Amino acid sequence: MFQIDRFGRTPIYEQIIDQTQRLIASGILKEGDQLPSVRALSQELSVNPNTLQKAYSELERRGLCVSAPGNGRFVTAEAFRIVGEGTKERLEELKKIAEELCMAGMPMEQVFHAVNDAYGKEIES
Amino acid sequence: MFQIDRFGRTPIYEQIIDQTQRLIASGILKEGDQLPSVRALSQELSVNPNTLQKAYSELERRGLCVSAPGNGRFVTAEAFRIVGEGTKERLEELKKIAEELCMAGMPMEQVFHAVNDAYGKEIES
DNA sequence: CAAGTGTACTATAACGGATAGTACACCGAT
DNA sequence: ATCGGTGTACTATCCGTTATAGTACACTTG
Numbered sequence: 670m671f672q673i674d675r676f677g678r679t680p681i682y683e684q685i686i687d688q689t690q691r692l693i694a695s696g697i698l699k700e701g702d703q704l705p706s707v708r709a710l711s712q713e714l715s716v717n718p719n720t721l722q723k724a725y726s727e728l729e730r731r732g733l734c735v736s737a738p739g740n741g742r743f744v745t746a747e748a749f750r751i752v753g754e755g756t757k758e759r760l761e762e763l764k765k766i767a768e769e770l771c772m773a774g775m776p777m778e779q780v781f782h783a784v785n786d787a788y789g790k791e792i793e794s
Numbered sequence: 795m796f797q798i799d800r801f802g803r804t805p806i807y808e809q810i811i812d813q814t815q816r817l818i819a820s821g822i823l824k825e826g827d828q829l830p831s832v833r834a835l836s837q838e839l840s841v842n843p844n845t846l847q848k849a850y851s852e853l854e855r856r857g858l859c860v861s862a863p864g865n866g867r868f869v870t871a872e873a874f875r876i877v878g879e880g881t882k883e884r885l886e887e888l889k890k891i892a893e894e895l896c897m898a899g900m901p902m903e904q905v906f907h908a909v910n911d912a913y914g915k916e917i918e919s
Numbered sequence: 920c921a922a923g924t925g926t927a928c929t930a931t932a933a934c935g936g937a938t939a940g941t942a943c944a945c946c947g948a949t
Numbered sequence: 950a951t952c953g954g955t956g957t958a959c960t961a962t963c964c965g966t967t968a969t970a971g972t973a974c975a976c977t978t979g
Contacts, residue, residue, distance in 0.1 A: 678803075678935095680967055695897040706924060717969050722926075738925045739976030756898045760908055763891045766884055767912035772820040773881050777913045781906065783885050787892035788902045803966095805936055831955060842938045847957075863956045864945030924977075932969075939962080946955075 670705065673714050681716055685724035693733060693744065694752045704734060704742045795830065798839050806841055810849035818858060818869065819877045829859060829867045 671688055673681055692698040707725065711718040725742060728734050733748040767780055796813055798806055817823040832850065836843040850867060853859050858873040892905055 682967080691894065691897070694894070707926095708924080719970085720968060723967095725925090736925055737977080739978075740924060741977095742925075753898060756895055756900055759891055759895055759898075760900070760905070763888055763895070763905065764908045764912050766888045766891075767909045769816065769819070770881055770884055770888070771913045772816070773878060773884075775881055775885070777909065780885070780888065780909050780913075783889045784892045784902065784905050784909065787889050788896045788905075807936080832957095833955080844939090845937060848936095850956090861956055862946085864947080865955060866946095867956075920979105922977105922979090924975100926975075927973080929972090930970085932967100934967080935965095937962100937964085939960100941960090942958080944955100944957075947953090949950100949952080 671710070671714060673716065682720050682724040682727070685721060686727055689724075689728055690733070690752050690755070693748050696749070698744050698748075700744055700746045700748065702744045704744070706741065796835065796839060798841065807845050807849040807852070810846060811852055814849075814853055815858070815877045815880070818873045821874075823869050823873075825869055825871045825873065827869045829869070831866065 670692075671685060673684055675681070679687075689698070689704070698704075704725065705713070707718045707721045710716070710721050714721075725734070725736075729736060729742075732745060732751055734742050734744050736742045770780055771777070795817075796810060798809055800806070804812075814823070814829070823829075829850070830838070832843045832846045835841070835846050839846075850859070850861075854861060854867075857870060857876055859867050859869050861867045895905055896902070
């Protein structure tokens with residue numbers, strides 16, 4: 670369910686956060702679903718439990734999940750809405766890259782094609 | 795000419811590299827132009843000379859500039875072409891973000907609009 | 920009670936980034 | 950020739966972040 674890159678510069682706990690958000694955004698993780706326990710996931714990924722605890726705490730702080738001590742940790746009802754609010758920033762990122770490509774002389778048509786490609790890809794996944 | 799963000803996670807030396815590449819890509823820095831000296835820039839930005847040396851060394855390794863010891867450091871003739879080659883990766887980045895936005899349910903039309911915006915923006919800058 | 924869950928805390932190792940300081944070599948102008 | 954600017958090389962050190970190790974405790978469910 671999770672995939673860790675131990676070489677890149679993005680810390681593990683942040684990779685967990687990002688991937689969880691994507692799983693929620695894409696509807697794979699829904700309201701009420703249980704997240705893997707820190708201990709179980711720590712074994713599966715060979716990662717220290719504290720590192721996962723850090724990631725989960727942050728997800729909780731953002732309101733994406735709640736902990737039921739002694740029971741588990743579950744996706745909240747608002748999770749989908751909350752991650753959706755972050756798309757504005759992502760769009761700004763995309764815009765910034767587009768500006769750079771513009772400056773670098775890439776034709777707009779080519780960028781359009783890439784976007785179209787990305788949206789067409791949903792069929793095969 | 796350079797703008798440093800001391801809070802983000804991207805290291806200073808990498809910010810220098812990125813910004814220099816953008817200045818070249820956008821044609822502001824042309825062949826033969828002299829880059830700020832390590833000492834001058836170190837004062838202007840309140841950054842250690844070694845940090846800038848690190849950035850400049852990398853730019854040199856990539857063939858974007860050459861050093862003339864005792865004289866200065868200058869943009870090469872191939873610089874513009876070389877930074878242009880990196881646009882493929884940038885386009886891939888953009889595509890990846892577009893895929894995420896797709897998954898998050900953002901209409902493609904809106905992404906198109908952002909790209910269009912980015913390309914129209916060149917007039918005002 | 921036992922096993923699984925979350926939580927809290929301290930300590931430590933490891934790495935990268937940035938700094939400080941020094942020294943040397945080169946070029947150009949005066 | 951000297952001086953002031955340039956690039957270069959090196960060592961040492963500090964600091965913050967990341968990740969780990971280890972322990973202990975509280976809670977819930979079966």
